[in-house]
Amino acid sequence: MKTLTPLQNESELLQRCRALAGIELQEIASFYHQTIPKSLHQAKGFVGQLIEQALGALSANQPEPDFPHLGIELKTLPLNANGLPRETTYVCTAPYTIQACTEQWENSRVQKKLARVLWVPFEADPSIPLPKRRIGNALLWSPDKATAQILREDWEELSAMLQLGQSALLSAKIGRYLQLRPKAAHSRILSPAVNDLNELIQTNPKGFYLRTVLTQKILAEHYCQSFV
DNA sequence: TACTGATCATTC
């Protein structure tokens, strides 16, 4: 692992990924003088943030790609003992306001986030101690035509429901690749929305997530057998 | 055991 210099282009980013491939979390953590938490229970974003740091991602906590200059979004992907995605992948928050709901797919936050993604798989089998879990081979990905079409259809269906104030009908079961689920510190948090009569109401904030069926498909199409 | 709804840490 080398000291970070600003990233100039994609090949430098991929080169940095190759340096991380196969190494254990403890190696990265000790390089950055970070302590690995005993569990992820109270540090759910730890692995993602550690890898952001190791790859030199810039825009922390901003609604922008992790590498704004390159237009690339970084996503870590936890894999279970069978090498399959263990969790859904958070994309972005879902807009409830009239203003945000008028956005079209082409300029939606979901489309922008998913246009170019750097997937970094890592071992997340609970039987492996956190420090010993290894980083896998990264994949720079853009959705193919068929995938993009399904994402668009999901997004349009879900956005229409948000826009029409059908939040009561929204469920995490809607959507083939995307789904809408709560996204907040806890369930008491409320944000403004409209109901089907266009009246202002308060509801739990939601976010767009990618189902594991899609991330699993991405892995299957781009890797032969081993992701690590 | 997979999935949905709930929750944790941090930053601005």
Add this chain to the structure above:
DNA sequence: GAATGATCAGTA
């Protein structure tokens, strides 16, 4: 409070 990084955990 709302955005980021996500995983936890009860239940169907």
